[in-house]
Amino acid sequence: MSFKPANNIQDLQLFGEDGGVNPSISDSSTYTFLSAKTMQDTFDGKTDGCYLYSRHTSPSNLNLSRALAAMEGTETATVYASGMGAITSVLLQLCEAEDHIISSRTIYGGTYAFLKNFTPKFNINTSFIDITNTDLVEAAITSNTKLIYCECVSNPLLEIADLKALAKLAKTYNLKLVVDNTFSPLSITPATFGADVVIHSLTKFINGSSDTLGGVVCGTFDFINQLKDVNSGAAMLLGSTMDSMRAASIFKNLKTLHLRMIQHSKNALYLAEKFEAHGLKTIYPGLASHPGHHIYKTQMNTAFGYGGMLTIDVGSFEKANALMELMQHKNIGYLAVSLGFYKTLFSAPGSSTSSEIPISEQEDMGLTNGIIRFSIGLDADIERTYKMIYNCMKELHILK
Numbered sequence: 491m492s493f494k495p496a497n498n499i500q501d502l503q504l505f506g507e508d509g510g511v512n513p514s515i516s517d518s519s520t521y522t523f524l525s526a527k528t529m530q531d532t533f534d535g536k537t538d539g540c541y542l543y544s545r546h547t548s549p550s551n552l553n554l555s556r557a558l559a560a561m562e563g564t565e566t567a568t569v570y571a572s573g574m575g576a577i578t579s580v581l582l583q584l585c586e587a588e589d590h591i592i593s594s595r596t597i598y599g600g601t602y603a604f605l606k607n608f609t610p611k612f613n614i615n616t617s618f619i620d621i622t623n624t625d626l627v628e629a630a631i632t633s634n635t636k637l638i639y640c641e642c643v644s645n646p647l648l649e650i651a652d653l654k655a656l657a658k659l660a661k662t663y664n665l666k667l668v669v670d671n672t673f674s675p676l677s678i679t680p681a682t683f684g685a686d687v688v689i690h691s692l693t694k695f696i697n698g699s700s701d702t703l704g705g706v707v708c709g710t711f712d713f714i715n716q717l718k719d720v721n722s723g724a725a726m727l728l729g730s731t732m733d734s735m736r737a738a739s740i741f742k743n744l745k746t747l748h749l750r751m752i753q754h755s756k757n758a759l760y761l762a763e764k765f766e767a768h769g770l771k772t773i774y775p776g777l778a779s780h781p782g783h784h785i786y787k788t789q790m791n792t793a794f795g796y797g798g799m800l801t802i803d804v805g806s807f808e809k810a811n812a813l814m815e816l817m818q819h820k821n822i823g824y825l826a827v828s829l830g831f832y833k834t835l836f837s838a839p840g841s842s843t844s845s846e847i848p849i850s851e852q853e854d855m856g857l858t859n860g861i862i863r864f865s866i867g868l869d870a871d872i873e874r875t876y877k878m879i880y881n882c883m884k885e886l887h888i889l890k
């Protein structure tokens with residue numbers, strides 16, 4: 491069993507003022523200097539440990555960043571107001587006009603929309619590729635390519651990226667490998683396989699209580715300093731900075747992430763096996779039938795399982811909608827987007843989070859109409875949950 495990323499969080503020792511067991515919350519947007527010269531030096535980036543202004547950084551944001559860097563095994567990190575804040579700032583920092591991006595074709599809908607509709611304004615263009623086929627990725631590389639972008643476990647189809655192979659390609663062609671690890675915190679540690687930049691939407695599993703947005707970029711001192719640079723950093727200049735109060739609350743939730751991930755994974759595996767046994771088309775990386783199962787297995791920190799996300803195909807859009815409405819009515823979970831909550835959440839990805847992707851492309855990548863995406867909750871009694879879902883499926887003639 492590998493517990494390393496969770497141990498790295500557990501082993502941090504950060505006290506508050508007056509001996510508090512939690513670090514004090516920094517409740518200031520600006521900071522005093524004892525001398526005018528130190529202020530100037532801080533502007534010039536020559537001082538370490540001095541705070542200037544909270545859009546640059548704050549003590550609370552640094553505490554959370556430190557814990558997330560420890561989890562991901564990177565030199566450092568910086569937190570953002572949302573996952574999209576983190577993603578857009580990384581992409582705009584790394585790319586200039588004329589640059590080219592290779593992205594997985596199955597990614598978070600917001601990221602897809604940003605690359606498809608927004609960055610072309612700056613003449614930054616993206617090829618969307620089946621990232622599980624390394625030959626296709628290599629063939630798409632041009633002299634203008636700057637980076638490869640993917641998710642460890644992709645949204646919403648749960649394709650598994652072969653991080654080692656992609657990192658090797660990136661190295662050969664002098665590209666950056668940027669990885670969104672939102673679906674598999676603790677379970678996969680992308681930097682150990684050679685990812686240059688690791689991003690999370692903290693909104694999902696890491697915070698885990700569906701009460702706030704948040705994001706993080708984990709990477710080298712050099713890259714994070716570039717992002718935070720007062721004169722040229724995307725984090726600093728685009729302004730999607732996390733608030734200190736939120737950093738403190740997310741930090742508190744982070745400390746139980748390992749327990750939650752173990753439970754999410756256990757529950758999801760239980761349901762996936764049951765659904766598959768009933769002949770439903772079930773996608774879950776923990777199933778031997780999943781095309782990425784073997785890669786996941788070789789990349790995972792085994793203690794945390796295969797994660798809490800699974801999809802089933804119930805045959806049609808109408809059946810998917812009817813099932814989701816009935817499951818909500820029976821209080822099995824909520825018909826809602828997002829993930830990582832204590833309750834199970836379900837949505838039809840085609841109509842919701844992937845609605846930015848044109849229908850013809852959705853069909854092409856296997857995003858069929860009857861798909862329901864589940865974020866499996868922390869249910870104490872998953873057998874009871876299963877029986878309730880089974881009854882809903884029976885009632886709607888989804889199961890024979």
Ligand SMILES: *Cc1c(COP(=O)(O)O)cnc(C)c1O
Nearest residue numbers: 572573574598645672691693704
């Ligand atoms: C939700 C999500 C994002 C975007 O994060 P926000 O916090 O909503 O901005 C990015 N990537 C993935 C995989 C996500 O699930």
